[in-house]
Amino acid sequence: MNYGYLAYTDIPEDAVHLLPLGAVEPHGPHAPLVTDTLISIGVCHRAAKRLEGEIPVLVLPPVHYGVTRYAAGFKGTVSIGEDTLRSLVTEIAESVGRLILVNSHFEPEQVETLRSTGLPLLDLTRRRNAERLTEEFRSGSCHAGRYETSLVLAERPQLVHADRMRELEERHVDMPAAIRDGRTDFLAMGMDEAYCGAPGESSAEEGRETFETLAEMLVELIREVAS
Ligand SMILES: [Zn+2]
Secondary structure (H helix, E strand, O other), X not given: OEHHHOXXXXXXXXXXXXXXXXXXXXXXXXXXXXXXXXXXXXXXXXXXXXXOOOOXXXXXXXXXXXXXXXXXXXXXXXXXXXXXXXXXXXXXXXXXOOEEEEEOOOOHHHXXXXXXXXXXXXXXXXXXXXOOOOHHHHHOOOXXXXXXHHHHHHHOHHHOOHHHHHHOOOEOOOHHHHHHOOOOOOXXXXXXXXXXXXXXXXXXXXXHHHHHHHHHHHHHHHHHHHO
């Protein structure tokens, strides 16, 4: 299912391709810069595995870089512009054929750019999808908190600094509301350590449960695209 690991002779004719997307940006003092991409990759692999024997699904090499301006005040932020992201994604789609975008970086400019391509998108910011996710995610405190950190703990626990994570205080920030108020960087939102929510309450178990929900949503989208 890993596109990049195949010999070209083994690529099926009628595959649905998944493109994991994320960002390179700070995720608190406890979680890795590529948290979002790791989450997207984890969802893609789980969905592809569920559809084995039913629909050929291939997971493309990920696009780690995204539109990441809110974190500009911190080390570790590597941002690209909207036009670059749009070109990259649309040109990849032209190369491979049937493609679904799987995104876990929710800065509005990132999401808008992906929507503007017209390609099928697993869009967790849509209400019908967000409703199926955890309370913290729905509260808008959705950066490097319990939701994202639990997913990384389920996928790559060695990349989480558990000692630092446990010491972090809960910080409730309604990011969508802050953005509507015109506070469009982490510092203005009160996120002076580049996280919000409650990372200290994260667990691999919650991460595994959330991955199952995310994989289910993606399986539904793949079936739509394949039919
Ligand atoms: Zn994130």
